[in-house]
Amino acid sequence: MQDVIRKPWLAMFWELWRVSRYDLLLRFGGAITMLILMAALASNLNDVESATFQSIVQGLALMLLSVAAVCSTTWMGDLDNQNTGYTFRLGFTRPISNFQLVCVPMAYSVLVAMVGYLSSAYFAQTIFGLYLPTFSVAILLGWIVCIFTSVTWASTHALEKLIGLFAALLAIIGAFALRHSFRDESQPILLAIGSSDYFRLNWIEYLGLALTATAAIAATVQSVQRQRYGEGLRWLLVPARVWQVVMENRALTTFTKRLDAWMHIRNPRGPLVAQFWFEARRSGHIVHAAIFFTLLAFAFIALVPLLNATWGGVHSARMWVGCILCCPLLYQILATDPLAGLQRRQGAAVLSAFDATRPLRGDQLMAIKLVTVGAWSTFGCFLMALVAALHTTLMGHWPYWEALLQSTIDLLPEHNVAASQLSLRNITLKWWCLGSCNLILVYFCSTAMLMTFVFAISKSHKLFAGAALLFFAHLGLWAWDISHGQPLKNLWWCYAYLLPILALLASLYLVITAIHARILSTKYFCGVVCIWIAFLTTTWLISSKLSSILPEVELEPVVYLWLIGGLALPFATAAAAPLAHAAFRHS
Amino acid sequence: MTERVVQVEHLSRQFGKTTALNDVSLTLEPGLVYGLVGANGAGKTTLIKHLMGLLRAKHGSVKVFGVDPVREPVNVLSRIGYLSEQRDLPEWMQIDEMLEYLSAFYPAWDRAYVAELLETFALDASKKVKQLSKGMRAQAGLIAAVAHHPELLLLDEPSTGLDAVVRKDILNAVIRAVADNGRTVLFSSHLLDEVELMSDHVFMINQGKLVLEGSLEDIREQHQVLSVRFDSCNQSLPKIDGILAAERHGKQWHVVCNGNQAHVRQTLADVGGQVEHLRTASLQEIFVARVGRARQSEEG
Numbered sequence: 001m002q003d004v005i006r007k008p009w010l011a012m013f014w015e016l017w018r019v020s021r022y023d024l025l026l027r028f029g030g031a032i033t034m035l036i037l038m039a040a041l042a043s044n045l046n047d048v049e050s051a052t053f054q055s056i057v058q059g060l061a062l063m064l065l066s067v068a069a070v071c072s073t074t075w076m077g078d079l080d081n082q083n084t085g086y087t088f089r090l091g092f093t094r095p096i097s098n099f100q101l102v103c104v105p106m107a108y109s110v111l112v113a114m115v116g117y118l119s120s121a122y123f124a125q126t127i128f129g130l131y132l133p134t135f136s137v138a139i140l141l142g143w144i145v146c147i148f149t150s151v152t153w154a155s156t157h158a159l160e161k162l163i164g165l166f167a168a169l170l171a172i173i174g175a176f177a178l179r180h181s182f183r184d185e186s187q188p189i190l191l192a193i194g195s196s197d198y199f200r201l202n203w204i205e206y207l208g209l210a211l212t213a214t215a216a217i218a219a220t221v222q223s224v225q226r227q228r229y230g231e232g233l234r235w236l237l238v239p240a241r242v243w244q245v246v247m248e249n250r251a252l253t254t255f256t257k258r259l260d261a262w263m264h265i266r267n268p269r270g271p272l273v274a275q276f277w278f279e280a281r282r283s284g285h286i287v288h289a290a291i292f293f294t295l296l297a298f299a300f301i302a303l304v305p306l307l308n309a310t311w312g313g314v315h316s317a318r319m320w321v322g323c324i325l326c327c328p329l330l331y332q333i334l335a336t337d338p339l340a341g342l343q344r345r346q347g348a349a350v351l352s353a354f355d356a357t358r359p360l361r362g363d364q365l366m367a368i369k370l371v372t373v374g375a376w377s378t379f380g381c382f383l384m385a386l387v388a389a390l391h392t393t394l395m396g397h398w399p400y401w402e403a404l405l406q407s408t409i410d411l412l413p414e415h416n417v418a419a420s421q422l423s424l425r426n427i428t429l430k431w432w433c434l435g436s437c438n439l440i441l442v443y444f445c446s447t448a449m450l451m452t453f454v455f456a457i458s459k460s461h462k463l464f465a466g467a468a469l470l471f472f473a474h475l476g477l478w479a480w481d482i483s484h485g486q487p488l489k490n491l492w493w494c495y496a497y498l499l500p501i502l503a504l505l506a507s508l509y510l511v512i513t514a515i516h517a518r519i520l521s522t523k524y525f526c527g528v529v530c531i532w533i534a535f536l537t538t539t540w541l542i543s544s545k546l547s548s549i550l551p552e553v554e555l556e557p558v559v560y561l562w563l564i565g566g567l568a569l570p571f572a573t574a575a576a577a578p579l580a581h582a583a584f585r586h587s
Numbered sequence: 588m589t590e591r592v593v594q595v596e597h598l599s600r601q602f603g604k605t606t607a608l609n610d611v612s613l614t615l616e617p618g619l620v621y622g623l624v625g626a627n628g629a630g631k632t633t634l635i636k637h638l639m640g641l642l643r644a645k646h647g648s649v650k651v652f653g654v655d656p657v658r659e660p661v662n663v664l665s666r667i668g669y670l671s672e673q674r675d676l677p678e679w680m681q682i683d684e685m686l687e688y689l690s691a692f693y694p695a696w697d698r699a700y701v702a703e704l705l706e707t708f709a710l711d712a713s714k715k716v717k718q719l720s721k722g723m724r725a726q727a728g729l730i731a732a733v734a735h736h737p738e739l740l741l742l743d744e745p746s747t748g749l750d751a752v753v754r755k756d757i758l759n760a761v762i763r764a765v766a767d768n769g770r771t772v773l774f775s776s777h778l779l780d781e782v783e784l785m786s787d788h789v790f791m792i793n794q795g796k797l798v799l800e801g802s803l804e805d806i807r808e809q810h811q812v813l814s815v816r817f818d819s820c821n822q823s824l825p826k827i828d829g830i831l832a833a834e835r836h837g838k839q840w841h842v843v844c845n846g847n848q849a850h851v852r853q854t855l856a857d858v859g860g861q862v863e864h865l866r867t868a869s870l871q872e873i874f875v876a877r878v879g880r881a882r883q884s885e886e887g
Contacts, residue, residue, distance in 0.1 A: 265687050274691030282677070343675070353671035356641050359664035359692050518658045586643045586657045587636075 008096045012088075012104040020112075022465045028116055029472045031068035032123060035061055036475045039128040059193045061124055062132050069117035069141050070148075085156045086224045098225045102217060106149050110142040117141050127479065136199040143209045144172060150216035154223035271360055272368065279372040283338045286331055290380035293330065294387050297323045302391065317400040320388040327384050328377040332447055335373045340454045342584065349458035351584040362578040362585060363524040366451070370577075373447045374440075431545065438538040441531065445570035448577040455580035496558045500565030507572030514575035519582050528574040535570055590653060592617055592739050592771045593638055598647035600633055600795075607633040609795040610647070615739070615773060620766045622786030622803075623775040624870070626878060630795040631775035632672055635743050638773070639669055651739065665693060668737030672744045674724040676716045682727050683712035686734065693735030704730045707757060721748035733761055740765050742774035746781055759785050779870045789870070793878050803870075810868035810876075813842045813851065815860040827854045832876035843868050843876040 038057055091101050117138050124130040151168050155161035180192070192198050201209075263281065268274035301319050305311045342349040358365065392398055457464045481488040514520040520528070593615035600608040607630045615621055625631050636642040637649050640656030640663060649656060656663040676685060682705075690696040705712055708726040719727060725748040732740060740762070746754045762772050762785055776782050782789060789806055791799035799806065810831075815824075816839050824833050829846045840860075844851045852862050868876075 264681075264684055265691075268688065268691035271692045274688050278677075278688055282679070352675040352677075353639075353641065353669070353673060354675055354677060357639060357664055357667075357669050357671075359661045361661055585660075586640060 008094065009100050009104045012091070012096070012100070013108055016105055016108045022461050024112060024116070025465050026468055027068050027071065028120060029468050031065055031120055033472060033475055034064055035120070035124055035128070035130075036479050038064075039124075039130070039479060055195065058130055058132060058195075061130050062137065062193055065117055065120045065124070065132070066137065066141055068120070069113040070144055084158055084161055085227050086153045092228050098221050098228065101228075102153070102221045102224050106146060106217065106220075109145050109149055113145045114138040114142045127476070133199045136201050139201070139206070139209065140199065143213055146213045147172070147216055150220045154216075154220045156223070156227060271358075272364065275358065275360060275365065275368050276372060279339055279368055280375065282341070283335045283372060283376060285338070286335050286376040286380065289334050290327075290331065290376075290383050293323075293327060293380070294383050297384065298387050298391065313395065313397040313400040314404070316395065316397055317392070317404045320384075320392065321401070321404060324381060324384050324388060328381050328443060331377045331380040332373055332443070332450065335376050336447065336450045336454055339369045339372055340451060340458075342454070342458050349584075351581075356585045361521055361524075362519050362582045363521055366448075366578045366581055367524065369451060370444055370447050373451075374444060377443070431542075434538050434541055438535065438542060441535040441538070441570065444531075445535070445573055448573040449569075452573055452576045452580045455577075455584060459580070459583050493558075497561065500558075500561045503565040503572075504568055507568045507575075510572050510579060511575040514579050517579075517582070519578045520575055524578075528571065532571045532574070536567060539567065590617070591615065591650075592652065593773070594648075594650040594653075595634075595637070596648045598634070598637060598644055598649060600630075600637070600642065600645060606795045608637075611792070611795070611797050612647075613790060613797060613800065615771050617738075617771050618766060618769045619771060619787045620762055620785055621771070621773040622782035622789045623773060623792065624777065624779060624782050624789060624874060625775070625792035626777065629792045631792060632743055633795075634792070635669075635741050635773070635775060638739075638741060639667065640664070666738045668732035668735065668740045670725070670728045670732045670742045670745055672747070674721070674728050674748070676724060676728060676731075678717040679715065681713055681715050682710060682719075685716065685727070686712070686731060689731055689734070696735045700736075701730055701734045704733070704761075708753070722750060722753070725749050726753070729758070729761065733765060736768070736770070737765075738770050740770065740772045740774075742772070744776060745774055746776060746778055754781065755784075779874055783870045791874060791877060798877050799873070806870070806873065807867050810843060810845045810873045811848055812866050812868045812872060813844060813848070813855070814863045814865075815840045815842055815855050816863050817860050822859065825854070825858055827851055831873075839863075843872050 038060060086101070088101070088105055118134055121132040121134050121137075124132060147168050148165065151164035152161060155164050183192075183198075265274065265277050268277060297319070301316050305316070341351060341355045343352055344350075360368075392401065477488065478492075481492075511520070515525060591614050593613070595611060595613050598608050598611045599606070609630075611630075611634065623631050623634065633642065637644055638651055638656065640651075640660050643657045644655075651663045652666060654662055680688070686701055690698070708723075708730070710723060710726055710730075714723075716724065716727065725745065729742075729745065732742070742762075745758055749758060762774065765772050766787075774782075774785070783803065786803060788802050789799070790797060801809075818838070820838050822838075824830075824835075824840055824842070827844075827850075829844045829848070829851045830842050831845060832843045834841045842851075842855075848865075855862055
């Protein structure tokens with residue numbers, strides 16, 4: 001290695017590769033997995049008109065791979081508002097020119113985006129016969145990455161960065177929209193972008209891309225030069241000053257001070273309450289996210305009918321239901337990472353000593369984290385539901401909601417007599433409560449799983465990268481198997497039996513290990529058992545009710561095995577989450 | 588018999604191929620200030636992390652207040668005050684907020700003492716941690732560590748970032764106050780004059796091994812510096828048991844020795860040396876002699 005790295009720029013390249021390689025593998029692996037699933041789905045849907053369907057798949061594949069390529073670069077890490085300006089500040093102390101400081105990481109980001117897209121596109125072409133545009137899209141992706149990187153590195157103020165990114169995004173979308181309108185396309189955009197000539201750029205367009213990229217790099221080099229000696233290139237002085245004046249406004253200052261005072265902790269009743277307050281404050285950005293997403297959903301649902309006359313109450317009801325159902329998952333994902341409390345230090349994830357030395361047991365800490373995620377999701381969901389209710393009431397859309405729920409129930413098989421008798425109004429409060437209870441338990445279980453995953457992947461990312469590789473290899477094998485008359489059918493059956501048995505054994509091992517290491521206290525363990533019994537009971541009651549109204553079907557023994565494995569999962573995660581936390585707390 | 592605050596037996600720890608701790612055994616008694624000295628990477632922080640339960644003892648055993656800190660974190664952590672080397676306090680918190688939050692975990696939290704220390708350090712409690720300098724963070728961390736009058740105070744490089752006045756007067760006073768109340772302090776440092784000033788008992792650790800242990804007085808008594816003069820500049824010093832290190836200054840040698848000095852003096856006289864001066868070795872000299880000797884023997 002020492003023989004190869006003889007130049008500073010090569011050393012920088014190597015450093016960038018070292019810190020991002022697993023992340024890249026996971027991102028592209030994820031994109032290719034999605035591609036495989038799409039291709040598998042496409043092969044099973046033969047009744048759809050093939051040319052149109054092929055275009056849709058190509059369009060979706062293009063978007064998917066483009067997003068994966070653009071997001072696979074270092075600038076994504078700079079989106080955090082805490083950090084402004086140039087990222088690799090360690091480079092300021094090295095004998096490297098400003099030009100190299102900017103261009104080497106930027107070239108790496110651009111190359112990763114381009115190579116990532118090209119390799120995935122060739123993969124899609126070779127394996128699935130999806131012909132995606134290659135060179136021109138790769139150039140465009142490189143250009144987008146260059147622009148976004150420039151904006152994030154050249155801005156030395158959070159507001160500048162926010163405005164810059166927003167403006168860049170608007171400009172890029174605007175440019176695409178303008179180009180699309182000039183092309184006079186008869187097809188919808190999703191179909192159009194799948195065609196091979198859509199992204200064929202002319203020399204003026206290439207020149208435009210080159211000039212804007214050069215200007216962006218030049219501005220970034222200038223800004224980094226100033227940042228190197230402690231100043232910034234304040235390219236948004238006026239808005240920054242306005243922001244400062246607004247923030248210094250007496251009324252606003254009083255308001256923020258009062259808000260701060262209200263959020264202050266005062267004589268906490270005990271360690272658990274104090275810890276809950278701490279976790280809630282730490283993940284307080286969920287409030288902003290909840291308000292933002294609710295307003296976004298409201299703006300979309302309220303504004304679209306003004307632009308599109310065919311958009312009626314049915315669509316609004318569907319959209320609101322979709323938003324209310326999806327938002328807990330979104331807040332769950334957004335809250336889990338900060339609540340895990342891991343910090344990156346010299347490339348490794350660590351739990352800060354402040355977190356690790358709280359005199360609370362690991363299971364208590366974990367339980368508080370889960371409750372906090374639940375509390376934020378409830379808040380976000382309630383906010384969304386409140387706005388939905390207000391909008392629906394004002395517009396008089398409630399009948400559409402009832403029709404929507406009834407139509408969902410009507411999806412049950414028509415030939416079943418009992419199913420046809422099931423109407424929305426016949427579902428008693430008991431069943432609503434049982435259903436909700438079951439959903440809440442599933443939600444907590446999935447949060448614990450997510451938290452375990454965050455800890456585990458941060459602890460042994462190599463193991464996860466290996467497992468991901470194995471998984472992707474199996475997906476490839478599966479796709480090949482389908483297209484070659486399933487010669488590996490027995491292998492998949494073996495897996496189908498083996499995996500739930502392995503899951504059960506792993507669950508048992510986790511619970512025993514956690515109890516033996518005293519990571520699960522008796523009190524917590526009893527609580528987990530009670531919750532698990534509640535989960536099993538509600539699941540059994542609901543499934544027995546459903547089985548009484550659904551037609552009887554013969555189930556394979558393997559299905560029962562998977563059901564047992566699935567039911568053991570919540571119990572296992574209750575032990576796995578504190579164990580994963582302990583792996584960081586006690587190394 | 589008083590309960591041992593800490594009992595470490597045959598503790599070893601490896602990180603990959605690096606040996607961080609190698610068969611370390613030690614005990615801490617109540618009411619004493621223990622100094623843990625060693626070069627960078629000697630294993631000081633690793634040892635402290637084991638005492639805190641932040642690392643699980645894989646080889647050997649660690650007992651704090653008679654229990655395993657990993658298996659009983661609540662019991663142990665509620666009786667310990669800890670200042671980490673990283674000073675990693677939550678950036679988004681205000682100092683007063685952080686102290687209020689921490690008070691919930693310790694029933695013996697002393698608000699008056701907190702106010703007194705805030706005033707002594709001249710810290711603005713309404714400031715956020717992210718606005719604090721390195722020294723201010725150390726001060727805030729120190730307040731958080733001592734405010735509940737812990738039975739065991741573990742300070743990992745407490746002087747880092749503190750200015751000379753705070754280090755010499757305030758830190759010493761805080762540590763002494765803890766020890767005078769019958770509680771125990773273990774602090775790690777590579778500033779040997781500071782350890783000499785504050786501690787009653789010293790542990791010297793080098794490359795994961797405990798190379799020296801004892802009360803400061805005993806250690807000083809056992810280590811002496813001899814000044815030996817030879818007639819010729821070319822005269823080399825023979826290998827003598829008890830000499831830890833020797834340094835040549837022309838015809839004169841400065842020799843750090845321990846144990847039986849009469850034997851050393853006699854042997855030096857036998858080879859024509861004149862022992863001209865004798866004094867007690869400083870901790871700095873002992874440390875350099877011990878660590879240098881360990882390195883030489885490893886290289887040899």
